[in-house]
Amino acid sequence: MSDRVKYVLEESRLPRTWYNIQADLPQPLPPVLHPGTKKPIGPDDLAPLFPEALIRQEVSLEREIEIPDPVRDIYRQWRPSPLFRARRLEKALQTPARIYYKWEGVSPAGSHKPNTAVPQAYYNREAGIRRIATETGAGQWGSSLAFAGALFGIDVTVYMVRVSYNQKPYRRALMETWGARCVASPSNETESGRAILAQRPDHPGSLGIAISEAVEVAAKSGDTKYALGSVLNHVLMHQTVAGIEAMEQMALAEDYPDVIVGCTGGGSNFAGIAFPFLGAQLRGGRKVRIVAVEPAACPSLTRGKYAYDFGDTSHLTPLIKMHTLGSTFTPPGFHAGGLRYHGMGPLVSHVQELGLIESKAYPQTACFSAGVQFAKTESLLPAPEANHAVRGAIDEALRCREEGVSRAILFNLCGHGHFDMQAYMDYLSGKLVDQDYNPQELAMALSGLPSVG
């Protein structure tokens, strides 16, 4: 093993294909159902929302899907992203563990989200689309689609969860600098939004509501498509560019992960780092423990039900089989806004159901504590979402110390926290508290799941 701290791949090693885990699954993914007929939907049902190329990727069983050259041309501005050995953190933890992290904060938007924003904008432009509507929680996805839209000449409208819209004017300013239009959700621009505002004019919003608004705009308009920043199969697949690079970088480090940790909201950064390794295992390669870390206040994988549910609050989407807290569940307003979603990507849910991954939930103060320790040793300041992965990785490393065993731990440091400093200020001043979800509300949301067949 080398004594290096950074593993950088040459631009020529930028992956030429994404990895599609659907090719290697021991059991196929349950189909997506039409909410009226409860029958599997076909490509035509999705055509109002997505360009054909993305619909094909959503259901493809091909193992490798080519990354178009114009997408690679943009990727190569920041990709291959670096992989680091966290030697200073290891020393501070006095652990025999070898901790590695993939650093996705080097993208222009500061997170992993551009990995899918760029191809989504590209395929839409190729299909002649000039307008896209989307939602955003903390703003990482909205800003990523804003910058991708700017590059391909696509007008982007972002429905931003109102509480984040008000709390994070700077994330909004970033989107607007790249030319996107940002609207607080629920808004008066859609029926979904108006219906919710009629019931509660000061509604703080949720990702489920913002999705309803963006989907409604796309479904009703002839010239606008919809884009989603996580959950869907093609989105998770675009993120595998990070895991494919990480496999090669671990080889440069002459090492291989025993454990992989990622934070999960809809599952995209987690799948991005984990699926290429899991795929290798499924094809007979080395087994790796994979741990999904989620917020205790929005615990879809650890407390949700694996069932068919809507992806949005107003029930405009098809029914997806996933770990869900119920589409009417509103998580408390904790700081990792990117993880505040009632459901989990169907592929992540499926591999958990198959026993191929583990999951774990942490309250936010424990995550910020890990994030500050990471910042003081490794210098990079993680996003609140990424702090969940840091917490999970540190706990794995501490277990290595207790057991006196050296394991290789790899985690995805999926974004920086430069737009989340209020959360750090709250944490440092002792104001940050752990808000749990309301168990009655969860029970009610789960009891309202749609009945399927």
Place this chain on the structure above:
Amino acid sequence: MSDRVKYVLEESRLPRTWYNIQADLPQPLPPVLHPGTKKPIGPDDLAPLFPEALIRQEVSLEREIEIPDPVRDIYRQWRPSPLFRARRLEKALQTPARIYYKWEGVSPAGSHKPNTAVPQAYYNREAGIRRIATETGAGQWGSSLAFAGALFGIDVTVYMVRVSYNQKPYRRALMETWGARCVASPSNETESGRAILAQRPDHPGSLGIAISEAVEVAAKSGDTKYALGSVLNHVLMHQTVAGIEAMEQMALAEDYPDVIVGCTGGGSNFAGIAFPFLGAQLRGGRKVRIVAVEPAACPSLTRGKYAYDFGDTSHLTPLIKMHTLGSTFTPPGFHAGGLRYHGMGPLVSHVQELGLIESKAYPQTACFSAGVQFAKTESLLPAPEANHAVRGAIDEALRCREEGVSRAILFNLCGHGHFDMQAYMDYLSGKLVDQDYNPQELAMALSGLPSVG
């Protein structure tokens, strides 16, 4: 010439030495004078403020000074930093120019400042120092020293210009996350601060005042040293790591700059990119035009006097020969806080006096206009300081278009604007205005320059 957009050097190509332009100057730098005797100062005069190793570097005439291994160990987390060909910006400008930029925003603090913060913390720690006092304007320097201090176990106190302290709580939060203590300047902690507050309790502060406070703390205490983020020779020298890398990266691009552009406050990022190329020219190599870009509201190089002056407002520093607006000059509160300093680094002043560089001043709206155009094409969001370099580079590229000539333009994109979004919001909403300096105040400040010999 290749068609690549990114030029990355292997970790093994991280420079082993800094470049000291004092070895190649056609005339030596005028000496620093004792304010009482008006005679050149000796190392003993600086010993209360700096560790011996840095004092030796300040006056060294050696061309190459070795970068210590522990410093390189930290540098290699983000260095060598990437150099980009701005192909999308070139296309938008319809220019035949080849535009390159060195991207220093990849450091943990988001700017070039860690290039000197890390060695300064290292040399202090080697000298047994456990406490450092410093100043900061916009916060890029203070946060860089905060993170470097965390790595070397040094307590850092940052006197932050009060107007920035109030306007930029998130920059402050970043410093505090890394463990530094941040104090609004002028403060009640020093005689310098108390004297100014007695005259004007709501004083907004200035870099000159904050320097006085930090210098006073170091001079009076037995266990605290002082650190400066720009201006001094050793600071500019540490920044040459960027220019040395850029020379190698330009060679990878099979190109060589005809023009180099950098923004200038105290001169450190400018010197960092330009001096290695200027040194090559001075040793008989290819000539390169070098353009320093400064804010029209604080125009030390274009409107200042080349004269001996104090580095701080309370006149605690030695006298330095530099382009200065007078140590009592208070620039208006424009958004590039890192460029709001009355003086210019003596080395930058000296090479301008020798006719080796040009300088140019821009109002801030013109710089933000360039920054937004850059963000929309190249995707990275520049700091307000860096927008001055972007403006300068774009204007050079437009000149190429007018003249129908293809030139290679290299500029230093010295930091990101993630902590400066209020300025972008002001610009986008049309609220950002160009504030000029007060000519009477400038005349008065210049008339008060100390008389020397």
